Amino acid sequence: MGDNAPIFSNHGCRLNAYETEAMKAQAAAAGVENAIVVNTCAVTAEAVRKARQDIRKLRRDNPGATLIVTGCAAQTEPATFAKMDEVDVVLGNTEKMNPATWAGLAPDLIGQTEPVQVDDIMSVTETAGHLIDGFGTRSRAYVQVQNGCDHRCTFCIIPFGRGNSRSVPAGIVVDQIKRLVDQGYNEVVLTGVDLTSWGADLPSTPRLGDLVMRILKLVPDLARLRISSIDSIEVDENLMLAIATEKRLMPHLHLSLQHGDDLILKRMKRRHLRDDAIQFCEEARKLRPEMTYGADIIAGFPTETDAMFTNSLALIKDCDLTWLHVFPYSPRQGTPAARMPQTNGKLIKERAAALRKAGDAQVKKHLSAQVGTAHSILMENPRMGRTEQFAEVQFTAEQLESQIVRASIIGVVDGQLVA
16 A cells, blocks of 8 residues: 555554554555554553543644544443544444455545444454464564453453453464464464463363464474463463473463452452462473563552552562563453452552562563573564563674574673673
8 A cells, every 4th residue: 555554553462463463454455545543452541541642643643534443442432432533433343353344444435434333242252363374573473362351350341342252263273373484483472362261162172282282283393382471270281281391382471460469369350369370380380490470460459458469579579470561450440340449549659660670670680590591592683582581682793583593691781681
C-alpha cells in the first residue's frame, strides 16, 4: 500500500501485537486507506487511560483519517470509546479478526459502516490459528496457540475482553512453525492468554506439554522453542519432562504468580498457594539448573496488609525470580475486586516501587553470575542478542543477525551482558 496505508498503534500484550500484524494484512487485502487503528489493552485502568490519550493525539495529528478503535478495552467498554468525538468506528476482538469487517472499511463503503461492531465474545468457540505465520524480529517469531480464559480471577477483566479459552489444533501450530523455520527463524515463542489451558477444548484434551513435545519432535530443525507466560499450578507432566530433557526448550519461564500471600491469593481466586509456587520453582530448577523465572506480581491488592505485602516481597527470593512485571493494583469496573476494601493509592505506589527495587537487585545478581560463562546467543541485530534465559547481550564486534552465536560473557554494562 502507498502513502495512504493505515497507521496502526498497538497497546498491551504479545497477543495484541500478533493480532495487529494480522489486521495489517487484512486491511491491506481489503484496500483500507487513510485510517488509524488503535488496538487497545484493558488489563489496568491505566492501560485504558493511555489508549484514550493515544487516540486524542492520533486524531490531532491525522484530522482527516477514519479512526478505528479495537482490542480488549473496546470489547469490554465499547460505549467509552464510541462517546469519544475522535472515534469513528469501534470493533470488538472477534470483529477485528474477520476479513469481512475490513472489507466494510474500504474507502467506497466507509460511510455505510456500522459505527459500533462488538458482539458477545463469550459466544466465540474457536480461535483462528492461521491468520499469520507468526511475527517478530527477523530472529524470533511469535505464534498464537490459544486465546481467551475460563478462569475468573477477581481482579481481571481480560476474560470479558477475550472470551472463553479456545485452542489452535496442534497440526496447525506445527505447520506454522515448519513454515517459520523454512523462512529462517531460529526461535519460536508460543503465546496465548492462558497458555497452560491449551488443549482443554480439543478432542482427547491434550495438554501444553503434549504440544511442546510434538513441536520439538516434528520440527527437528527448530533451534529454540520458548513459551510465554504460564500458570505454574497447571503445568502437566509432559511439560516437566520437556523442561528436563529438551535442550531446545529455553530455560526461561514467565510465571503468573500475582502474589505471595495465601489469603490474598484466595481473594484473587487464584488456583495456587504460596508453597505451590515455591515448590514448582524448586522442582523445575532441579530438572534444569539454569532455569530462570520471570513473574507477574500485583502490588496493593484490596485488603493487602503490611504483613501480606511482606510475603509477596519475600516470594521474589523464595522463588529466586529474575524478570519481574510489577503491576500497581487498579480497580477494573465489573470485577469482584473492585467492590472489596481498597488499599491506599500512595501505599500501592510505595509497595510497587519496593517490588521493582527487589526485582532490579535480582536482575543484577543474575547478570553478575553470568560473567565468565559461555552462552548461546540469538542475535536480534548485529550488536545485540539474547541468551537462552532472555538476558540481553551487547557485542564488541558485529555478528550475523538472526544467527545463534556461542560467546563468552566478559562483563555487565548498564543492565546488559557484554560478550
